Amino acid sequence: MTLGDDGQPRWHVDVESPEYAESLGGVLAELHTVDPDAVRGSGIPILSPAEVRQRKRDDVARVDAEFDVAPSLRRRWREWLDDDSFWPTFTAVTHGEVYPAHQLMDGPINVGILDWTTAAVSDPARDFVFHRASVSAAAFEMTIARYVEAGGRVWPRFAEHCDELYSATPVELGLLALQTGEPEHLQAARTQLNEPA
Numbered sequence: 001m002t003l004g005d006d007g008q009p010r011w012h013v014d015v016e017s018p019e020y021a022e023s024l025g026g027v028l029a030e031l032h033t034v035d036p037d038a039v040r041g042s043g044i045p046i047l048s049p050a051e052v053r054q055r056k057r058d059d060v061a062r063v064d065a066e067f068d069v070a071p072s073l074r075r076r077w078r079e080w081l082d083d084d085s086f087w088p089t090f091t092a093v094t095h096g097e098v099y100p101a102h103q104l105m106d107g108p109i110n111v112g113i114l115d116w117t118t119a120a121v122s123d124p125a126r127d128f129v130f131h132r133a134s135v136s137a138a139a140f141e142m143t144i145a146r147y148v149e150a151g152g153r154v155w156p157r158f159a160e161h162c163d164e165l166y167s168a169t170p171v172e173l174g175l176l177a178l179q180t181g182e183p184e185h186l187q188a189a190r191t192q193l194n195e196p197a
Contacts, residue, residue, distance in 0.1 A: 013100055015131070016139045019108035024098075025146025027110045028127050032092035033151045036121045039093055046121040049089055056168065057081050063174035067190060072197040073167070080164040086157050092124040099130035124153070125161050129169075132162035167197060 013020055036046060047055065060077050063069065080086055095102070096118030104112035132140050140159065148154060155161075170192035177185035 013103075013105050013108055015100065015135050017108050018142055021139055021142035022146045023108060023110045024103075024131065025143040025148075025152070026150050027113070028098065028124075029147045029150030029152035031095065031113075031127070032124045032147075032153070034093040036091070036093055039121065044119045044121065047091055049087065049091055049123075052091060052123045053081065053087055056171075059171050059175060060168065062178070063171045063189075063193065066178055067174055067193045069193045070196050073170070073193065073195070076164070076197040077168055077171075080161075080167075086161045086164060088123055088125065088155060088161075090124075090153065091121050092153075093119070094122045094124055094127050095119055096122070096126055097130075098127040099134075123165075125158060125165055128158075128162050129165045132159060133166045170195075 040046065060081065064074060095113055095116060097115065098113065102114045103110050104114060128140075128143075131143060135143075144152075144154060144158070170189065173185070173192055174189040177189040
């Protein structure tokens with residue numbers, strides 16, 4: 001992926017292709033089936049399902065206290081956080097930001113993932129968020145089919161949970177803005193957090 005003159009991403013891989021779906025599903029299944037005990041002592045966060053959800057709840061509350069959040073977003077996040085059916089009952093070793101700019105590719109085939117700064121034993125859906133948001137339902141289903149075939153685990157509202165995680169990406173931007181204090185980050189966060197759900 002590169003950025004065009006307009007600042008928009010230009011993909012150099014067909015993220016709709018069956019080959020890409022097969023490759024991504026296989027790579028994520030391989031990662032998510034790593035025994036979490038193998039990463040103990042590595043320094044990455046190791047969270048239980050309850051801790052994952054509480055962290056998200058805390059992050060939303062912190063951003064909501066510091067920014068003017070659109071009421072529809074606040075309501076959407078509250079309903080999602082309060083509904084058990086969205087949330088996994090298990091965690092897995094995750095990367096945290098899987099999207100084409102973090103993938104080493106050989107044509108449509110994943111040969112590696114870059115930038116492990118957000119790795120954690122956490123919600124496996126976090127590694128599907130950007131894929132879900134950027135491909136068709138058919139491409140997403142192909143990816144999930146390969147993922148499950150290769151040993152990955154999903155739950156009935158997995159895809160919807162990915163959608164809700166994506167809806168909360170302005171929360172991550174808000175946290176970054178609070179951390180850096182950079183005016184551009186603060187303005188971008190204000191803009192995204194004021195957009196209706």
